[in-house]
Structure formats: C-alpha cells, structure tokens
Amino acid sequence: MTSAELTIGQLSERSGVAVSALHFYEAKGLLSSRRTGGNQRRYTRDSLRRVAFIRAAQRVGIPLAMVGEALARLPDARTPTRADWARLSAAWRGELDARIHQLTTLRDALSDCIGCGCLSMRRCRLANPGDIAATIGPGARRFDERGACRMRRP
Incomplete structure (x- = not known):
C-alpha cells in the first residue's frame, strides 16, 4: 500500500461515513477503489473529497442518482473541486427551491388540516x-x- 492510498477502514474513519455506506457508494459508481492481490479495497486520498461532496449533496436533499450523474460529467471522473461544487449546486438550486415550496405548502396544509379536524x-x-x-x-x-x-x- 502506498501512502497515497487508504484502506476502507481509514476512509471510513477519516470521512465519518460507515463502511457499509462506502460499499454502497462504490456499488452505485460514486466512488472507486483498486483491489490488492488479497482483494482488499484501496482508495486514493482524493476519495475523501469525493465522499465529502457526496455527503454534502445528500445533506441538502440531492438524490444519489443526481449526484452520480454530476460526478459522471466531470472530466476523467476526477474529484470535484470547489468550482465544480459551485456550478453543480447552482444547477440544483431550482430543484431545491421546488422542494422547499412543496414542503412549505405541505406544512401549511398540515397545520390547517389538523386545525379543522x-x-x-x-x-x-x-x-x-x-x-x-x-x-x-x-x-x-x-x-x-x-x-x-x-x-x-x-
């Protein structure tokens, strides 16, 4: 193992993401690793930024399918940069605004409905x-x- 690589346990510990979630991200094509001769996963250090990107997108409600589409559009499947995040988050703004509107409407309707009974x-x-x-x-x-x-x- 080179110093530029992380085991799945190290990636999990440093990113704060469960090993099972990392496996899931990899299965969905959001994250990649190489396999050692003993079939153990090894991740490059820039995987930490990629995981942070995925988690940030999830926290604001972006579905993993959309995250995957965004990551697939990056040249050479590289790790997202700050500029990539700015561009992608601007593109997701319309969907987030629509969700906020929908949730606000639901909240207001729920209060009214409970009030009338x-x-x-x-x-x-x-x-x-x-x-x-x-x-x-x-x-x-x-x-x-x-x-x-x-x-x-x-």
Missing part, C-alpha cells in the same frame, strides 16, 4: 389537493403514498 375529502388539501377526486368521478376514493387517487373496489 375534518379531513373532508372535498376540501382537505392533504387528502384531496385541488379536489382531484372530483375529476375522476363519483364514488369512494383512496389515495396511495404519492397522493394519487384510486377508485376503491368493493
């Missing part, structure tokens, strides 16, 4: 936003976890 299918902004059930037709409805309205079958 009715959970009216006609006017409840959580169970039936914009009275979408009315557009499907008469009858009982049920909503899945995405808020999609489904006809209830007897």
Whole structure:
C-alpha cells in the first residue's frame, strides 16, 4: 500500500461515513477503489473529497442518482473541486427551491388540516389537493403514498 492510498477502514474513519455506506457508494459508481492481490479495497486520498461532496449533496436533499450523474460529467471522473461544487449546486438550486415550496405548502396544509379536524375529502388539501377526486368521478376514493387517487373496489 502506498501512502497515497487508504484502506476502507481509514476512509471510513477519516470521512465519518460507515463502511457499509462506502460499499454502497462504490456499488452505485460514486466512488472507486483498486483491489490488492488479497482483494482488499484501496482508495486514493482524493476519495475523501469525493465522499465529502457526496455527503454534502445528500445533506441538502440531492438524490444519489443526481449526484452520480454530476460526478459522471466531470472530466476523467476526477474529484470535484470547489468550482465544480459551485456550478453543480447552482444547477440544483431550482430543484431545491421546488422542494422547499412543496414542503412549505405541505406544512401549511398540515397545520390547517389538523386545525379543522375534518379531513373532508372535498376540501382537505392533504387528502384531496385541488379536489382531484372530483375529476375522476363519483364514488369512494383512496389515495396511495404519492397522493394519487384510486377508485376503491368493493
């Protein structure tokens, strides 16, 4: 092992990320290692910055798939720089703003709904936003976890 390489345990300790998460990142193509003759993983020191980049993106709510797409666009799959982070975070701003708006709306609707206590299918902004059930037709409805309205079958 060269001094420019880290074991998975060292990378985990220095980055504060569990070994299992590092394995997961590697399986998703977000991180790479070389294998020794004994089939042990070795990471270059710049993997620390790559892991920090991944964790920072996760903390602000960027899905790992989007992080992977961003990392794949870097030339020669190099480690992201401060300029890369600035460019990518600016590109993610629109999505983050949309999520903030959605969560704010949900928070406000939740307070209103709890306050009224009715959970009216006609006017409840959580169970039936914009009275979408009315557009499907008469009858009982049920909503899945995405808020999609489904006809209830007897």
